[in-house]
Amino acid sequence: MTGAPQYQFSGVVTVFHDRRLPEEAQPAGYAALIDAYGLGVPVPLTLAAIGQRHKVYEAEDWRIYTPRHRPDDSLTGHLTFALRYEGLDLCVLKALFRRTGPASIADIVRGAPTGAFARRVWFLYEWLLQARLDLPDARAGAYAPVVDPGQQWATEGTSSTRHRVKNNLPGTPAFCPMIFRTPALEGFVARNLADRARALVADVPADLLARTAAFLLLKDSRSSFQIEGEDPPQERILRWGRVIAEAGRRSIDLEELLRLQKIVIGDARFVRLGLRTEGGFVGEHDRSTGTPIPNHISARHQDLAELVDGLIDFDRTAARALDPVLAAAMLAFGFVYIHPFEDGNGRLHRFLIHHVLAERRFNPPGVVFPVSAVILDRIDDYRRTLESYSKRVLPLIRWRPTDRNNVEVLNDTADFYRYFDATPHAEFLFSCVARTVDVDLPAETAFLKAYDQFKTRVKAIADMPDRLLDLLFRFLRQNGGVLSRRAREKEFAGLTDAETAEVEAIFAELNPRAI
Structure with missing residues (x-):
């Protein structure tokens, strides 16, 4: 490629970025690109390598391909392999495009102007970097989907005539997590839980359903506080329950988020309301020095306005074209990773789950799925789900302690919160929703029926x-x-x-x- 720097691709290894391979193999696709270009990005949950066997298999966070899958040791070779076999990792791709510069990507397109791969890469470069390559509009080639819908969840998409591709990305450049198709998610979607929930309550008398809904609502509100380690007075639990009951009735914007934060906090004498004006983290402090010991570092306060705008835009656009539970996972977990407020983020994160499900009419009218109660019961799984991304991001964030025992982030981290693999989060949330449909809703209805019968029969005695x-x-x-x-x-x-x-x-x- 004209004027392109030469990068060295790794040979056969047994360890890659502290991950042991199941056999001696050569990293391929994203793994090879991350290593060769020195990209400071979260390493994908599953990496690819070329092994010696003539069978593709998965083991220990690796997918090992056969020698016949080996790509050329070049930008084009490994990028083609990644898009073909590994789907889209937007965080890796954006960092890669910044490192290669426009000339290398333009050369790929000029080398195969009608090829679907080249046009997808071209579109992704301009979409992610919001910069136009010095190329004329494409004139030939069948429209190709940017996201392979067989690998990752996507929208119906809109046509980009410049690149002759279908932009079916499930988000915008400001916020676009990705979710892989997995057997678990395919199974959950196929069950059509929304219809099952409506069928469960179809024959329940109105007064009994109202009492069931009221109990589930109170249960969810109380559990949301308990997850945060709080035991507030009943009035505060009831007040937050009333807010959850209204989820989905108002569109989400910054003003609405600020209103909700004020309700969540209640007594704001010691909490600064609104978007953070300094760093933020989740974790502990050293008992002797007060130095932060983060488990998760939140987005830089300088990036919050743009990131929150991205969340809001996602909720208004792409989220409405996706399965409601998938959209809720992307929006809610994206919010909690960004952690835009000094306090109240956890409960607002779970409110956003209710917001999406209610707005999309996923749950029966008037019934709130007690997602927070299920999360409380599965708190260790919930934490593991959060850490599935936080642990991979934390080593990439450079920070120093402040004189207020907070953190100051020293590098550009905004893309870490825009583009993350939300597959574990979607699987976890779907399992929680499934439990509310399979267990909580019928159990509470059955309990109230038994309670009513008990009262009636005992009164006769x-x-x-x-x-x-x-x-x-x-x-x-x-x-x-x-x-x-x-x-x-x-x-x-x-x-x-x-x-x-x-x-x-x-x-x-x-x-x-x-x-």
Whole structure:
């Protein structure tokens, strides 16, 4: 290539960037490009290499290809391999294009002006860098999709006549996570959980459904605080629950996010509301010195306005062309990685899940899926999901402690938050939504049915106020269906032995303790 610098591609290795290979193999595609061009980017979750066997297989975060898949040791060779076999990693591609400069990419296009690969690379260069190459518009070649929809989730797309490609990227240059098609995600989408949820509640009486919805809403609101290690007063839990109930009714913009943050925080005497004006991190402080010990470093405050605009634009455009759960994962986890506020990010992150699902009418009308409650039950999985990206990004961020025991980021990190692999996040969120549909919604409806039947049948034995019926029910549920001696001698001393036995038999028959 004219005037292009020469870069050395790695030979056969057993370790690459601290990752052991399952056999001696030569890194290919993105792995080869990251190494040869010295790209400071998060290494993809799965890397590719050329092994000695004549069978493609996966092991230990590697996909090992056969010798016949070996690309030329050149920019074109490994870039072609990456786009063909590894899908799009926009963070790697943008860093690569910055390193190669425009001439090398223009040479690729001039070498094969009608080739689908060259036109895809050309489009991606101009789209990612928002810079025009010195090339005339394409005049021939069938329109090719920028994203291979067989590998990654994409939109229907719009035509780019300059490049003769279909831009089906699931986002904008300002914010565009990618999600790979996996058997787990294909299975979740095929189940059509939204229709299943509507079918579950179709025959539930309106009053019972309203009570079910109210309980699930309260459960989600309380759990969202508990995830953050907070135990607020009931009034604050109820207030946030009312906000969750309104999710999807208002479009998301900065003003709305600021309104929600104010509600989340409540007492803002010691918290600065609005976008951060300094660094941010999630982690601990050294007990002796106060020095930050980050597990995650948030986006630089200088980049927040642009990144939040990207999130908002994504929510208004591409998110509406994707499966609702996939879109919710991309938006919500993108928000929590950016961490735009000093406090309240976690609860707003989970609110955005509700926002997308409600706006897209994924959940039945008036019913909130208690996603936060499922997350609380699976808190270790949730943290592993967050760390699936944070751990890969953290070593790439250069920072120093400030005199306020905060962090100051010293390098350009904005693209780390724009372009990330959201596949683990989508799988996790879909599993949470599936549990609410398969377990929580039918269980809560069944529980309330059993509770109503219990009250009706016990009232036929002994007429008592609802307050005492509720207490009786709770005592039985807490004590394995048997009324304790203390309860029989105090609160329910008025019941005869025969009546007590009959009440316990009713409870055992309805079996609400097992729900």
